[in-house]
Amino acid sequence: MQTTTAVDLGNPDLYTSLDRHDRWREYAAEDAMVWSEPGSSPGGFWSVFSHRACAAVLGPSAPFTSEYGMMIGFDRDHPDNSGGQMMVVSEQDQHRKLRKLVGPLLSRAAARKLSERVRTEVSAVLDRVLDGDVCDVAAAIGPRIPAAVVCEILGVPAEDQDMLIDLTNHAFGGEDELFDGMTPRQAHTEILVYFDELITARRESPGEDLVSTLLSDDELSIDDVLLNCDNVLIGGNETTRHAITGAVHAFATVPGLLAQVRDGDVDVDTVVDEVLRWTSPAMHVLRVTTGEVTLNGRDLELGTPVVAWLPAANRDPAVFEDPDTFRPGRKPNRHIAFGHGMHHCLGSALARIELAVVLREVAARVSRVELTKEPSWLRAVVVQGYRELPVRFTGR
Ligand code: HEM
Numbered sequence: 001m002q003t004t005t006a007v008d009l010g011n012p013d014l015y016t017s018l019d020r021h022d023r024w025r026e027y028a029a030e031d032a033m034v035w036s037e038p039g040s041s042p043g044g045f046w047s048v049f050s051h052r053a054c055a056a057v058l059g060p061s062a063p064f065t066s067e068y069g070m071m072i073g074f075d076r077d078h079p080d081n082s083g084g085q086m087m088v089v090s091e092q093d094q095h096r097k098l099r100k101l102v103g104p105l106l107s108r109a110a111a112r113k114l115s116e117r118v119r120t121e122v123s124a125v126l127d128r129v130l131d132g133d134v135c136d137v138a139a140a141i142g143p144r145i146p147a148a149v150v151c152e153i154l155g156v157p158a159e160d161q162d163m164l165i166d167l168t169n170h171a172f173g174g175e176d177e178l179f180d181g182m183t184p185r186q187a188h189t190e191i192l193v194y195f196d197e198l199i200t201a202r203r204e205s206p207g208e209d210l211v212s213t214l215l216s217d218d219e220l221s222i223d224d225v226l227l228n229c230d231n232v233l234i235g236g237n238e239t240t241r242h243a244i245t246g247a248v249h250a251f252a253t254v255p256g257l258l259a260q261v262r263d264g265d266v267d268v269d270t271v272v273d274e275v276l277r278w279t280s281p282a283m284h285v286l287r288v289t290t291g292e293v294t295l296n297g298r299d300l301e302l303g304t305p306v307v308a309w310l311p312a313a314n315r316d317p318a319v320f321e322d323p324d325t326f327r328p329g330r331k332p333n334r335h336i337a338f339g340h341g342m343h344h345c346l347g348s349a350l351a352r353i354e355l356a357v358v359l360r361e362v363a364a365r366v367s368r369v370e371l372t373k374e375p376s377w378l379r380a381v382v383v384q385g386y387r388e389l390p391v392r393f394t395g396r
Pocket of ligand 1: 058066070088089099150231232235236237239240243276280281282286337338339340342343344345346347348350351
């Protein structure tokens with residue numbers, strides 16, 4: 001079925017309440033294809049929601065590209081100027097080369113090595129919040145862990161990590177007044193300036209970090225190095241923080257989950273996948289057609305932008321039974337929270353390990369997570385994210 005509408009689905013105000021799930025469920029169930037008039041994206045864009053249609057747009061040989069941009073805001077006349085340089089918006093040789101270079105630093109083996117660092121961070125955070133006042137997980141826990149991990153991968157010296165973690169909080173908070181004082185753009189610029197200095201330092205004394213690895217390839221320009229550090233920083237922070245916050249949200253609201261994880265009654269890796277499906281922090285990805293394409297029965301001409309709404313696909317009733325319910329043992333769980341196809345998240349092993357450590361540590365040390373107020377949601381379209389998740393933790 002096809003639908004057209006004049007609503008601009010790129011309006012961030014549409015995503016601050018849980019109504020978004022009702023809208024997405026309806027669209028996914030109809031396998032709708034919705035047109036958003038020019039507004040958030042100068043030329044407008046099509047949207048798809050069903051698991052089938054999202055997978056078709058992102059699939060390995062789909063006639064779509066991310067090289068002109070992969071987010072709402074896409075402007076045909078001013079394509080993303082990191083296209084062809086930054087991994088997530090590059091294709092073919094450059095994309096293959098970057099995945100090959102960066103992949104080993106984010107592999108399962110590398111992620112396992114980082115799990116001790118994650119455990120230390122989670123433990124330090126829990127020391128501060130157990131049996132204390134109300135804790136806003138979205139601010140105190142969610143962001144801290146991925147930022148520390150990404151700093152480690154990039155080779156950010158320990159003394160700079162707090163500053164960089166703070167900047168990433170500002171850069172990735174969404175278009176929300178919560179992060180007043182510094183706009184996301186200012187914070188992001190400061191991060192890039194910091195990376196520039198880090199690159200100069202690593203050129204003189206290389207290490208085993210991401211910056212040194214990218215610098216070791218003579219074909220990559222300094223611009224390429226900078227942009228790809230940024231890609232890992234954004235990829236690693238912007239999404240994982242909300243999945244971690246969501247894991248705590250699940251502990252607070254899913255009866256028996258704490259005990260199930262603690263007593264080994266449920267496979268933690270299976271719970272991790274349900275957290276990913278249920279939270280779906282990457283809200284959308286955009287692609288542009290590379291030729292004439294027929295999608296959901298509609299003919300699209302070359303250069304047409306199409307947005308795949310991942311949280312909608314991850315609650316598509318045609319694929320997931322009782323999709324709004326968090327089922328700790330859900331199997332199979334064919335969610336596409338990490339995307340699908342050639343740009344499938346390179347940091348997925350790392351994100352999974354971060355989540356598994358959080359689930360295990362919280363279950364080991366906490367007897368109760370009490371939600372003191374319903375969560376509020378970021379005013380954003382790039383991430384589906386928690387604005388506030390106030391809880392009280394009772395230690396064991
Ligand atoms: C790509 C989601 C964690 C690094 C992607 C994509 C999605 C995604 C949907 C595909 C984008 C597209 O198709 O245009 C997530 C989620 C995460 C997460 C939901 C956590 C819950 C991470 C982490 C890192 C990372 C921890 C690294 C430290 C990347 C990179 C890409 C990517 C480098 C680009 C891959 C490519 O273009 O080939 N991620 N991500 N992500 N992610 Fe993640």
